[in-house]
Amino acid sequence: MNYKTLLLGTITLILLGCKADTKTSFVSDTYPDIAIVRAMKNVMWDGALEGAILLDTISNKRGLYGLGPKSYLTGELLIFDGHSYVSKVTSDSTMAVEETYNVSAPFFVHTNIQEWETIELPASLKTISQLELFIDSNTKAFKRPFTFKLQGTVNNATIHIQNLPEGSKVSSPKEAHQGQVNYPLENETVDIVGFFSTEHQGIFTHHDSFMHMHLITKDRQKMGHLDAVEIDKMTLYLPKL
Numbered sequence: 565m566n567y568k569t570l571l572l573g574t575i576t577l578i579l580l581g582c583k584a585d586t587k588t589s590f591v592s593d594t595y596p597d598i599a600i601v602r603a604m605k606n607v608m609w610d611g612a613l614e615g616a617i618l619l620d621t622i623s624n625k626r627g628l629y630g631l632g633p634k635s636y637l638t639g640e641l642l643i644f645d646g647h648s649y650v651s652k653v654t655s656d657s658t659m660a661v662e663e664t665y666n667v668s669a670p671f672f673v674h675t676n677i678q679e680w681e682t683i684e685l686p687a688s689l690k691t692i693s694q695l696e697l698f699i700d701s702n703t704k705a706f707k708r709p710f711t712f713k714l715q716g717t718v719n720n721a722t723i724h725i726q727n728l729p730e731g732s733k734v735s736s737p738k739e740a741h742q743g744q745v746n747y748p749l750e751n752e753t754v755d756i757v758g759f760f761s762t763e764h765q766g767i768f769t770h771h772d773s774f775m776h777m778h779l780i781t782k783d784r785q786k787m788g789h790l791d792a793v794e795i796d797k798m799t800l801y802l803p804k805l
Contacts, residue, residue, distance in 0.1 A: 597803075598709050598759070601632075602671040603767045611734040613637060615668025619648055622674060625665075629711050629757050630674025631778045632768075633789075634667060637728035637740060640788045641669055642778040644713075644757055649780060651787040653727040653745045661780070661787050673759050673768040673776070675711050679804035685714075690795050696775055699760055703802065709761030709768075714754075716798030721749040723779050723788030746791070753782040756790060756798075 602616040615635040622628065630643040639652040648665045689698055699712060727743040734740045758777035759768055769776045780787040 597707065598673060598675050598711070600671075600673050600768060601669065604671050604770070605767070607633070607637070607670045607734070608737045608740045609735065613670050613728070613734060616670055617672050618666075618668045619643070619672075620665035622665075624676055627676045627678045628674060629677060629713070630672055631757055631759065631776060632669040632672035633726050635670050636730075637670070637726040637734070639667075639727075640725050640778060641667060641672070642757060642780055642787055643674060644755055644780060649784065649787050651725050653725050653743075656745055657747075659725055659745075659747065659786060659788070661785055663784070671768070675759075677711060677803050680713075680801040681804050683800045683802065685716075685795065685798050685800055687797075690793075692773075692775070692777075692790070692793055695795070696760075696773070699800070699802075700762070700774065703760070705805065706803070708763070709759060710803050712758050712760060712803075713801045714756040714758070714798045715801070717751070717753050717796040718749065718798075719751065719794040719796045721752070721754070721779060721793040722791045723747050723749065723786070724791055725788045747786065747788060749779075749781070749786065751796075752786075754779050755782070756780075 606612040613636045625646045628643050628646045632641050634641055634650055639650050642649045647663060649661055649663055650667045651659050651661045654660050683702065689695060724744050724746045727745050729743050732742060756777050756779045758775050760775050761769060762774050777790040779790045
């Protein structure tokens with residue numbers, strides 16, 4: 565093999581490796597229960613808006629939980645106990661929620677949980693920051709990252725749905741959130757799915773949080789990324805050790 569052929573082959577392998585990396589679906593070697601498809605930072609900073617995973621290609625849907633945005637940041641996705649939901653903006657005050665697996669995500673995190681342990685949240689716990697501290701202090705023996713869920717009632721909450729205008733280019737979180745619509749909720753019975761990690765900021769949590777949570781109302785008419793909440797009475801579900 566001559567020098568030019570060897571050099572060309574090396575360059576080709578490097579280029580192919582770089583191309584594959586942006587869409588890699590990988591499972592942590594340390595925590596194999598969590599599957600992570602691409603990273604949030606690839607979407608927010610690199611503009612990788614196209615689908616990296618079609619949800620229907622996840623083969624094991626038993627006890628499946630997952631979340632992420634819809635491709636091209638045109639909605640929010642949530643899988644709750646094997647049921648897949650997508651929410652889309654229809655106006656500044658209304659949304660549409662559909663149950664379907666025929667949808668893709670630019671980044672996504674998912675896992676399968678069959679058994680849960682329950683903890684009643686203390687009455688004094690009301691906010692997301694308090695919840696994060698409570699979960700962190702009660703899961704020192706857990707493998708991390710892990711998923712959790714909450715069920716109960718909220719006094720109020722704010723959720724958002726990504727609604728990026730068609731044809732938009734993204735190179736920063738600010739640009740990624742163009743068109744986002746916020747929805748206030750009051751006195752709702754809800755289910756919340758979250759993923760917790762102290763090591764995955766920019767991968768599946770934002771840079772200022774150890775949690776990424778999506779909320780869906782009991783009637784399945786409202787769903788989105790959870791930004792703020794005042795908890796009324798809720799039960800925390802953690803993976804059974």
